[in-house]
Amino acid sequence: FAWLERADPEVAQVLLGELDRQRDGLQLIASENFTSPAVLAALGSTLNDKYAEGYPGRRYYGGCAQVDRAEQLAVERAERLFGAEHANVQPHSGASANLAAFAALAEPGDTVLAMDLPQGGHFTHGSRVNLSGKWFHPIGYGVTPNTEEIDYDEVRDLALAHRPKVIICGATAYPRQIDFALFRDIADEVDAYLLVDASHFIGLVAGGVVASPVPYADVVTCTTHKVLRGPRGGMILCREELAQRVDKAVFPFSQGGPMMHAIAAKAVALREASGPAFKAYARQVVANARELAVGLAREGMRPVTGGTDTHLVLADLQELGVTGRDAEARCDLARIVLNKNVIPFDPQRPALASGIRVGTPCATTQGMGEAEMRRVAELIGAAVRSDPGTTGGASRLADVADGVLELVRRFPAYARQEV
Ligand code: PLP
Numbered sequence: 001f002a003w004l005e006r007a008d009p010e011v012a013q014v015l016l017g018e019l020d021r022q023r024d025g026l027q028l029i030a031s032e033n034f035t036s037p038a039v040l041a042a043l044g045s046t047l048n049d050k051y052a053e054g055y056p057g058r059r060y061y062g063g064c065a066q067v068d069r070a071e072q073l074a075v076e077r078a079e080r081l082f083g084a085e086h087a088n089v090q091p092h093s094g095a096s097a098n099l100a101a102f103a104a105l106a107e108p109g110d111t112v113l114a115m116d117l118p119q120g121g122h123f124t125h126g127s128r129v130n131l132s133g134k135w136f137h138p139i140g141y142g143v144t145p146n147t148e149e150i151d152y153d154e155v156r157d158l159a160l161a162h163r164p165k166v167i168i169c170g171a172t173a174y175p176r177q178i179d180f181a182l183f184r185d186i187a188d189e190v191d192a193y194l195l196v197d198a199s200h201f202i203g204l205v206a207g208g209v210v211a212s213p214v215p216y217a218d219v220v221t222c223t224t225h226k227v228l229r230g231p232r233g234g235m236i237l238c239r240e241e242l243a244q245r246v247d248k249a250v251f252p253f254s255q256g257g258p259m260m261h262a263i264a265a266k267a268v269a270l271r272e273a274s275g276p277a278f279k280a281y282a283r284q285v286v287a288n289a290r291e292l293a294v295g296l297a298r299e300g301m302r303p304v305t306g307g308t309d310t311h312l313v314l315a316d317l318q319e320l321g322v323t324g325r326d327a328e329a330r331c332d333l334a335r336i337v338l339n340k341n342v343i344p345f346d347p348q349r350p351a352l353a354s355g356i357r358v359g360t361p362c363a364t365t366q367g368m369g370e371a372e373m374r375r376v377a378e379l380i381g382a383a384v385r386s387d388p389g390t391t392g393g394a395s396r397l398a399d400v401a402d403g404v405l406e407l408v409r410r411f412p413a414y415a416r417q418e419v
Pocket of ligand 1: 031092093094095096098122124170171172197198199200223233234
Protein backbone atom coordinates (compact mmCIF):
# COMPACT_ATOMS: atom_id res chain seq x y z
CA PHE A 1 0.00 0.00 0.00
CA ALA A 2 2.92 2.35 0.68
CA TRP A 3 3.86 1.98 -3.02
CA LEU A 4 0.41 3.01 -4.09
CA GLU A 5 0.28 5.96 -1.69
CA ARG A 6 3.49 7.30 -3.23
CA ALA A 7 2.60 6.53 -6.85
CA ASP A 8 -1.05 7.52 -6.89
CA PRO A 9 -2.38 9.25 -3.78
CA GLU A 10 -5.80 9.75 -5.38
CA VAL A 11 -6.44 6.04 -5.89
CA ALA A 12 -4.85 5.31 -2.49
CA GLN A 13 -7.47 7.62 -0.96
CA VAL A 14 -10.23 5.67 -2.67
CA LEU A 15 -8.91 2.42 -1.19
CA LEU A 16 -8.72 3.93 2.28
CA GLY A 17 -12.17 5.45 1.89
CA GLU A 18 -13.61 2.08 0.89
CA LEU A 19 -11.89 0.38 3.83
CA ASP A 20 -13.50 2.93 6.17
CA ARG A 21 -16.87 2.43 4.48
CA GLN A 22 -16.66 -1.33 4.90
CA ARG A 23 -15.53 -1.11 8.50
CA ASP A 24 -17.85 1.64 9.67
CA GLY A 25 -21.07 0.24 8.29
CA LEU A 26 -23.18 -2.87 8.53
CA GLN A 27 -22.65 -4.77 5.28
CA LEU A 28 -25.76 -6.82 4.59
CA ILE A 29 -25.65 -7.25 0.80
CA ALA A 30 -26.36 -10.99 0.43
CA SER A 31 -23.89 -11.43 -2.44
CA GLU A 32 -20.89 -9.83 -0.72
CA ASN A 33 -18.29 -10.99 1.76
CA PHE A 34 -14.96 -9.97 3.30
CA THR A 35 -12.18 -12.00 1.70
CA SER A 36 -9.15 -13.06 3.69
CA PRO A 37 -5.84 -11.17 3.49
CA ALA A 38 -4.39 -14.34 1.84
CA VAL A 39 -6.95 -14.12 -0.99
CA LEU A 40 -6.26 -10.38 -1.36
CA ALA A 41 -2.51 -11.08 -1.48
CA ALA A 42 -2.92 -13.55 -4.35
CA LEU A 43 -5.13 -11.05 -6.17
CA GLY A 44 -2.62 -8.24 -5.85
CA SER A 45 0.24 -10.34 -7.18
CA THR A 46 2.52 -10.63 -10.22
CA LEU A 47 0.33 -13.42 -11.58
CA ASN A 48 -1.71 -10.53 -12.92
CA ASP A 49 1.03 -9.98 -15.48
CA LYS A 50 0.95 -13.36 -17.16
CA TYR A 51 -0.80 -14.31 -20.38
CA ALA A 52 -1.85 -17.95 -20.38
CA GLU A 53 -4.50 -18.57 -23.06
CA GLY A 54 -5.37 -22.24 -23.05
CA TYR A 55 -5.30 -24.73 -20.18
CA PRO A 56 -2.49 -26.13 -17.99
CA GLY A 57 0.01 -27.99 -20.20
CA ARG A 58 -1.78 -26.71 -23.34
CA ARG A 59 -1.06 -22.96 -23.44
CA TYR A 60 -0.60 -20.60 -26.36
CA TYR A 61 2.18 -18.76 -24.48
CA GLY A 62 5.55 -19.69 -23.02
CA GLY A 63 6.52 -19.19 -19.39
CA CYS A 64 3.39 -20.73 -17.93
CA ALA A 65 4.93 -23.24 -15.49
CA GLN A 66 3.98 -21.27 -12.37
CA VAL A 67 0.52 -20.24 -13.47
CA ASP A 68 -0.14 -23.80 -14.63
CA ARG A 69 0.52 -24.90 -11.06
CA ALA A 70 -1.86 -22.24 -9.71
CA GLU A 71 -4.64 -23.36 -12.06
CA GLN A 72 -4.05 -27.05 -11.32
CA LEU A 73 -4.31 -26.32 -7.60
CA ALA A 74 -7.57 -24.43 -8.08
CA VAL A 75 -9.03 -27.17 -10.29
CA GLU A 76 -7.97 -30.02 -7.98
CA ARG A 77 -9.29 -28.23 -4.92
CA ALA A 78 -12.62 -27.42 -6.58
CA GLU A 79 -13.07 -31.00 -7.79
CA ARG A 80 -12.22 -32.42 -4.37
CA LEU A 81 -14.29 -29.97 -2.34
CA PHE A 82 -17.43 -30.38 -4.44
CA GLY A 83 -16.94 -34.01 -5.55
CA ALA A 84 -17.06 -32.88 -9.18
CA GLU A 85 -15.62 -34.83 -12.09
CA HIS A 86 -14.42 -31.66 -13.79
CA ALA A 87 -13.89 -28.02 -12.83
CA ASN A 88 -13.16 -24.99 -14.98
CA VAL A 89 -11.91 -22.07 -12.89
CA GLN A 90 -11.35 -19.59 -15.70
CA PRO A 91 -14.70 -17.73 -15.97
CA HIS A 92 -14.14 -14.07 -15.18
CA SER A 93 -17.49 -13.80 -13.42
CA GLY A 94 -20.79 -15.52 -12.77
CA ALA A 95 -22.26 -13.99 -15.91
CA SER A 96 -19.32 -15.33 -17.95
CA ALA A 97 -19.76 -18.78 -16.42
CA ASN A 98 -23.45 -18.76 -17.38
CA LEU A 99 -22.69 -17.60 -20.92
CA ALA A 100 -20.21 -20.45 -21.31
CA ALA A 101 -22.71 -22.95 -19.89
CA PHE A 102 -25.32 -21.79 -22.41
CA ALA A 103 -22.75 -22.13 -25.18
CA ALA A 104 -21.81 -25.64 -24.02
CA LEU A 105 -25.38 -26.93 -23.76
CA ALA A 106 -27.51 -25.09 -26.32
CA GLU A 107 -27.63 -23.45 -29.73
CA PRO A 108 -29.06 -19.97 -30.39
CA GLY A 109 -32.83 -20.24 -30.70
CA ASP A 110 -33.13 -23.18 -28.29
CA THR A 111 -35.72 -22.99 -25.55
CA VAL A 112 -34.53 -22.65 -21.95
CA LEU A 113 -36.70 -22.89 -18.86
CA ALA A 114 -35.58 -20.73 -15.94
CA MET A 115 -36.94 -18.88 -12.92
CA ASP A 116 -38.50 -15.53 -13.76
CA LEU A 117 -36.48 -12.51 -12.72
CA PRO A 118 -39.31 -10.90 -10.65
CA GLN A 119 -39.74 -14.17 -8.75
CA GLY A 120 -36.10 -14.34 -7.69
CA GLY A 121 -34.24 -15.52 -10.81
CA HIS A 122 -31.11 -13.94 -12.29
CA PHE A 123 -31.00 -11.80 -15.42
CA THR A 124 -28.37 -14.06 -17.05
CA HIS A 125 -30.94 -16.92 -17.09
CA GLY A 126 -33.00 -15.58 -19.98
CA SER A 127 -33.91 -11.98 -19.28
CA ARG A 128 -34.65 -9.96 -22.45
CA VAL A 129 -32.00 -7.40 -21.51
CA ASN A 130 -29.30 -10.09 -21.53
CA LEU A 131 -27.76 -12.16 -24.29
CA SER A 132 -29.38 -15.22 -22.71
CA GLY A 133 -32.84 -13.83 -23.43
CA LYS A 134 -32.00 -12.42 -26.86
CA TRP A 135 -30.26 -15.46 -28.34
CA PHE A 136 -32.30 -18.16 -26.63
CA HIS A 137 -36.01 -18.62 -26.17
CA PRO A 138 -36.71 -18.25 -22.46
CA ILE A 139 -39.74 -19.64 -20.64
CA GLY A 140 -40.15 -18.55 -17.02
CA TYR A 141 -41.37 -20.42 -13.97
CA GLY A 142 -42.13 -18.96 -10.58
CA VAL A 143 -43.20 -19.60 -7.03
CA THR A 144 -46.63 -20.49 -5.68
CA PRO A 145 -48.62 -17.58 -4.21
CA ASN A 146 -49.32 -19.38 -0.93
CA THR A 147 -45.91 -20.83 0.00
CA GLU A 148 -43.77 -18.47 -2.11
CA GLU A 149 -41.57 -21.50 -2.82
CA ILE A 150 -40.77 -22.83 -6.31
CA ASP A 151 -43.85 -24.18 -8.02
CA TYR A 152 -42.45 -27.56 -9.08
CA ASP A 153 -45.77 -28.55 -10.68
CA GLU A 154 -45.55 -25.49 -12.89
CA VAL A 155 -41.92 -26.34 -13.76
CA ARG A 156 -42.99 -29.82 -14.85
CA ASP A 157 -46.03 -28.53 -16.83
CA LEU A 158 -43.93 -25.91 -18.63
CA ALA A 159 -41.18 -28.43 -19.34
CA LEU A 160 -43.69 -30.86 -20.86
CA ALA A 161 -45.34 -28.10 -22.89
CA HIS A 162 -42.16 -26.43 -24.21
CA ARG A 163 -39.57 -29.27 -24.24
CA PRO A 164 -36.65 -26.98 -23.29
CA LYS A 165 -33.08 -27.86 -24.17
CA VAL A 166 -31.91 -26.61 -20.79
CA ILE A 167 -33.68 -26.24 -17.44
CA ILE A 168 -32.04 -23.77 -15.07
CA CYS A 169 -32.44 -23.44 -11.34
CA GLY A 170 -30.57 -21.33 -8.83
CA ALA A 171 -31.66 -17.81 -8.03
CA THR A 172 -30.54 -14.50 -6.68
CA ALA A 173 -33.28 -13.72 -4.20
CA TYR A 174 -34.65 -17.07 -3.10
CA PRO A 175 -34.19 -17.95 0.57
CA ARG A 176 -35.01 -21.66 0.43
CA GLN A 177 -33.12 -24.80 -0.54
CA ILE A 178 -33.91 -26.07 -4.01
CA ASP A 179 -35.04 -29.65 -4.64
CA PHE A 180 -32.36 -30.64 -7.17
CA ALA A 181 -33.55 -34.28 -7.31
CA LEU A 182 -36.98 -33.10 -8.44
CA PHE A 183 -35.44 -30.80 -11.06
CA ARG A 184 -33.35 -33.77 -12.27
CA ASP A 185 -36.50 -35.89 -12.62
CA ILE A 186 -38.23 -33.17 -14.64
CA ALA A 187 -35.17 -32.66 -16.85
CA ASP A 188 -34.98 -36.43 -17.49
CA GLU A 189 -38.69 -36.54 -18.32
CA VAL A 190 -38.19 -34.09 -21.20
CA ASP A 191 -34.60 -35.01 -22.05
CA ALA A 192 -33.25 -31.59 -21.08
CA TYR A 193 -29.94 -30.61 -19.55
CA LEU A 194 -30.08 -29.43 -15.94
CA LEU A 195 -27.99 -26.33 -15.29
CA VAL A 196 -27.74 -25.23 -11.66
CA ASP A 197 -26.48 -21.72 -11.01
CA ALA A 198 -25.18 -22.11 -7.46
CA SER A 199 -23.65 -18.63 -7.27
CA HIS A 200 -25.47 -17.64 -4.12
CA PHE A 201 -25.18 -20.83 -2.15
CA ILE A 202 -22.02 -22.63 -3.37
CA GLY A 203 -20.28 -21.50 -0.16
CA LEU A 204 -23.04 -23.15 1.86
CA VAL A 205 -22.52 -26.32 -0.19
CA ALA A 206 -18.78 -26.15 0.60
CA GLY A 207 -19.65 -25.78 4.27
CA GLY A 208 -22.01 -28.75 4.13
CA VAL A 209 -25.10 -26.86 5.30
CA VAL A 210 -27.23 -27.09 2.16
CA ALA A 211 -27.62 -29.92 -0.34
CA SER A 212 -25.13 -30.11 -3.18
CA PRO A 213 -26.41 -29.79 -6.75
CA VAL A 214 -23.33 -31.58 -8.13
CA PRO A 215 -24.78 -35.13 -8.10
CA TYR A 216 -27.90 -33.98 -9.97
CA ALA A 217 -26.82 -31.30 -12.42
CA ASP A 218 -25.21 -31.72 -15.81
CA VAL A 219 -23.47 -28.40 -15.24
CA VAL A 220 -23.11 -26.24 -12.13
CA THR A 221 -22.07 -22.61 -12.54
CA CYS A 222 -21.22 -20.26 -9.70
CA THR A 223 -19.47 -17.14 -8.59
CA THR A 224 -16.56 -17.43 -6.20
CA HIS A 225 -17.06 -14.19 -4.28
CA LYS A 226 -20.28 -14.62 -2.32
CA VAL A 227 -20.60 -16.92 0.70
CA LEU A 228 -17.59 -18.86 -0.68
CA ARG A 229 -15.49 -15.79 0.25
CA GLY A 230 -13.07 -15.86 -2.67
CA PRO A 231 -12.05 -13.35 -5.32
CA ARG A 232 -14.59 -11.91 -7.75
CA GLY A 233 -14.93 -14.55 -10.43
CA GLY A 234 -16.75 -17.58 -11.73
CA MET A 235 -16.36 -21.34 -11.87
CA ILE A 236 -18.02 -24.26 -13.67
CA LEU A 237 -18.35 -27.83 -12.41
CA CYS A 238 -19.54 -30.64 -14.66
CA ARG A 239 -19.49 -34.32 -15.47
CA GLU A 240 -16.46 -35.65 -17.36
CA GLU A 241 -18.41 -36.23 -20.58
CA LEU A 242 -19.18 -32.50 -20.81
CA ALA A 243 -15.70 -31.36 -19.79
CA GLN A 244 -14.40 -30.65 -23.28
CA ARG A 245 -17.50 -28.79 -24.34
CA VAL A 246 -17.41 -26.65 -21.20
CA ASP A 247 -13.71 -25.89 -21.54
CA LYS A 248 -14.10 -24.89 -25.20
CA ALA A 249 -17.13 -22.77 -24.35
CA VAL A 250 -15.02 -20.79 -21.85
CA PHE A 251 -11.88 -20.54 -24.01
CA PRO A 252 -11.76 -19.78 -26.89
CA PHE A 253 -15.52 -19.37 -27.40
CA SER A 254 -16.31 -16.67 -24.84
CA GLN A 255 -13.06 -15.57 -23.18
CA GLY A 256 -9.45 -14.80 -23.96
CA GLY A 257 -6.57 -14.92 -21.49
CA PRO A 258 -7.51 -16.18 -18.03
CA MET A 259 -6.91 -13.94 -15.03
CA MET A 260 -4.20 -15.96 -13.37
CA HIS A 261 -4.05 -13.77 -10.25
CA ALA A 262 -7.78 -14.38 -9.73
CA ILE A 263 -7.32 -18.10 -10.37
CA ALA A 264 -4.55 -18.25 -7.74
CA ALA A 265 -6.88 -16.41 -5.37
CA LYS A 266 -9.64 -18.93 -6.17
CA ALA A 267 -7.19 -21.71 -5.20
CA VAL A 268 -6.54 -19.98 -1.87
CA ALA A 269 -10.25 -19.49 -1.18
CA LEU A 270 -11.03 -23.12 -2.07
CA ARG A 271 -8.39 -24.31 0.37
CA GLU A 272 -9.85 -22.07 3.06
CA ALA A 273 -13.33 -23.38 2.29
CA SER A 274 -12.16 -26.97 2.71
CA GLY A 275 -11.24 -26.58 6.38
CA PRO A 276 -13.30 -27.14 9.54
CA ALA A 277 -13.39 -23.41 10.31
CA PHE A 278 -15.31 -22.80 7.10
CA LYS A 279 -17.89 -25.45 8.06
CA ALA A 280 -18.46 -23.65 11.34
CA TYR A 281 -18.67 -20.37 9.42
CA ALA A 282 -21.29 -21.73 7.00
CA ARG A 283 -23.38 -23.09 9.89
CA GLN A 284 -23.25 -19.71 11.58
CA VAL A 285 -24.18 -17.88 8.36
CA VAL A 286 -27.44 -19.85 8.23
CA ALA A 287 -28.12 -19.62 11.99
CA ASN A 288 -27.62 -15.87 11.74
CA ALA A 289 -29.96 -15.56 8.75
CA ARG A 290 -32.65 -17.53 10.60
CA GLU A 291 -32.31 -15.28 13.64
CA LEU A 292 -32.41 -12.20 11.43
CA ALA A 293 -35.61 -13.45 9.77
CA VAL A 294 -37.25 -13.82 13.19
CA GLY A 295 -36.05 -10.37 14.23
CA LEU A 296 -37.25 -8.69 11.03
CA ALA A 297 -40.67 -10.32 11.43
CA ARG A 298 -40.80 -8.84 14.93
CA GLU A 299 -40.13 -5.43 13.38
CA GLY A 300 -43.07 -5.81 10.97
CA MET A 301 -41.02 -6.99 7.98
CA ARG A 302 -42.46 -10.31 6.86
CA PRO A 303 -39.87 -12.84 5.67
CA VAL A 304 -40.95 -14.15 2.26
CA THR A 305 -41.60 -17.95 2.52
CA GLY A 306 -41.79 -17.46 6.29
CA GLY A 307 -38.04 -17.71 6.86
CA THR A 308 -34.84 -18.97 5.31
CA ASP A 309 -32.64 -22.05 4.86
CA THR A 310 -29.73 -20.06 3.53
CA HIS A 311 -27.69 -16.90 3.98
CA LEU A 312 -30.39 -14.45 2.94
CA VAL A 313 -33.74 -13.11 3.97
CA LEU A 314 -36.16 -11.47 1.59
CA ALA A 315 -38.42 -9.23 3.66
CA ASP A 316 -41.79 -7.80 2.63
CA LEU A 317 -42.25 -4.21 3.85
CA GLN A 318 -45.86 -3.70 2.78
CA GLU A 319 -47.16 -3.81 6.36
CA LEU A 320 -44.90 -0.85 7.22
CA GLY A 321 -46.04 1.06 4.13
CA VAL A 322 -42.44 1.73 3.08
CA THR A 323 -41.08 0.88 -0.36
CA GLY A 324 -37.88 -1.07 -0.82
CA ARG A 325 -36.32 2.00 -2.43
CA ASP A 326 -37.07 4.22 0.58
CA ALA A 327 -35.97 1.50 3.00
CA GLU A 328 -32.65 1.12 1.20
CA ALA A 329 -32.10 4.89 1.19
CA ARG A 330 -33.00 5.25 4.88
CA CYS A 331 -30.72 2.36 5.84
CA ASP A 332 -27.94 3.94 3.81
CA LEU A 333 -28.26 7.12 5.89
CA ALA A 334 -27.92 4.92 8.99
CA ARG A 335 -24.76 3.11 7.80
CA ILE A 336 -26.71 -0.04 6.98
CA VAL A 337 -25.98 -1.36 3.49
CA LEU A 338 -28.63 -3.60 1.93
CA ASN A 339 -30.63 -3.65 -1.28
CA LYS A 340 -34.22 -3.12 -2.26
CA ASN A 341 -35.71 -6.17 -3.95
CA VAL A 342 -38.94 -7.12 -5.61
CA ILE A 343 -40.88 -9.80 -3.79
CA PRO A 344 -42.97 -12.47 -5.54
CA PHE A 345 -46.11 -10.93 -7.09
CA ASP A 346 -44.86 -7.48 -6.15
CA PRO A 347 -47.44 -4.73 -6.80
CA GLN A 348 -44.61 -2.17 -7.08
CA ARG A 349 -42.40 -1.68 -10.10
CA PRO A 350 -38.81 -2.95 -9.71
CA ALA A 351 -37.36 0.55 -9.23
CA LEU A 352 -39.48 0.93 -6.09
CA ALA A 353 -40.04 -2.69 -4.98
CA SER A 354 -41.86 -3.85 -1.85
CA GLY A 355 -38.98 -5.68 -0.26
CA ILE A 356 -35.42 -5.67 0.95
CA ARG A 357 -32.86 -8.46 0.66
CA VAL A 358 -30.47 -8.92 3.56
CA GLY A 359 -27.65 -11.42 3.89
CA THR A 360 -25.37 -12.57 6.67
CA PRO A 361 -22.07 -13.58 4.94
CA CYS A 362 -20.22 -10.37 5.84
CA ALA A 363 -21.48 -10.00 9.39
CA THR A 364 -20.67 -13.65 10.09
CA THR A 365 -17.14 -13.27 8.72
CA GLN A 366 -16.78 -10.37 11.16
CA GLY A 367 -17.63 -12.77 13.99
CA MET A 368 -21.21 -11.73 14.72
CA GLY A 369 -23.63 -14.34 16.06
CA GLU A 370 -27.33 -14.65 16.83
CA ALA A 371 -27.29 -12.07 19.64
CA GLU A 372 -25.90 -9.49 17.25
CA MET A 373 -28.52 -10.45 14.63
CA ARG A 374 -31.28 -9.54 17.07
CA ARG A 375 -29.68 -6.09 17.40
CA VAL A 376 -29.22 -5.83 13.61
CA ALA A 377 -32.95 -6.48 13.11
CA GLU A 378 -33.79 -3.72 15.62
CA LEU A 379 -31.44 -1.31 13.86
CA ILE A 380 -32.93 -2.09 10.44
CA GLY A 381 -36.44 -1.70 11.85
CA ALA A 382 -35.61 1.67 13.40
CA ALA A 383 -33.98 2.90 10.19
CA VAL A 384 -36.80 1.75 7.90
CA ARG A 385 -39.40 3.47 10.11
CA SER A 386 -37.48 6.77 10.16
CA ASP A 387 -38.47 9.07 7.32
CA PRO A 388 -35.75 11.74 6.97
CA GLY A 389 -38.38 14.09 5.47
CA THR A 390 -40.38 14.24 8.72
CA THR A 391 -39.64 16.02 11.98
CA GLY A 392 -37.12 14.07 13.97
CA GLY A 393 -36.58 11.51 11.18
CA ALA A 394 -33.05 12.60 10.36
CA SER A 395 -31.99 12.66 13.98
CA ARG A 396 -33.48 9.20 14.56
CA LEU A 397 -31.45 7.94 11.60
CA ALA A 398 -28.34 9.54 13.12
CA ASP A 399 -29.07 7.66 16.36
CA VAL A 400 -29.36 4.40 14.39
CA ALA A 401 -26.05 5.17 12.67
CA ASP A 402 -24.46 5.59 16.13
CA GLY A 403 -25.91 2.22 17.13
CA VAL A 404 -24.44 0.65 13.99
CA LEU A 405 -21.01 2.14 14.71
CA GLU A 406 -21.12 0.90 18.28
CA LEU A 407 -21.91 -2.62 16.99
CA VAL A 408 -19.46 -2.87 14.08
CA ARG A 409 -16.55 -1.40 16.02
CA ARG A 410 -16.75 -4.47 18.25
CA PHE A 411 -16.32 -6.66 15.13
CA PRO A 412 -13.84 -4.91 12.81
CA ALA A 413 -14.01 -6.23 9.26
CA TYR A 414 -10.32 -5.79 8.49
CA ALA A 415 -7.36 -4.65 10.52
CA ARG A 416 -5.70 -1.83 8.59
CA GLN A 417 -2.44 -3.77 8.10
CA GLU A 418 -4.38 -6.61 6.44
CA VAL A 419 -5.24 -4.73 3.29
N1 PLP B 1 -25.88 -15.88 -11.08
C1 PLP B 1 -26.48 -15.55 -9.92
C2 PLP B 1 -27.53 -16.45 -9.34
C3 PLP B 1 -26.13 -14.35 -9.28
O1 PLP B 1 -26.75 -14.01 -8.14
C4 PLP B 1 -25.14 -13.53 -9.86
C5 PLP B 1 -24.73 -12.25 -9.23
O2 PLP B 1 -25.23 -11.77 -8.30
C6 PLP B 1 -24.57 -13.91 -11.07
C7 PLP B 1 -24.96 -15.10 -11.65
C8 PLP B 1 -23.61 -13.03 -11.81
O3 PLP B 1 -22.37 -12.96 -11.23
P1 PLP B 1 -21.34 -11.81 -11.68
O4 PLP B 1 -21.83 -10.54 -11.07
O5 PLP B 1 -20.03 -12.28 -11.14
O6 PLP B 1 -21.35 -11.76 -13.16
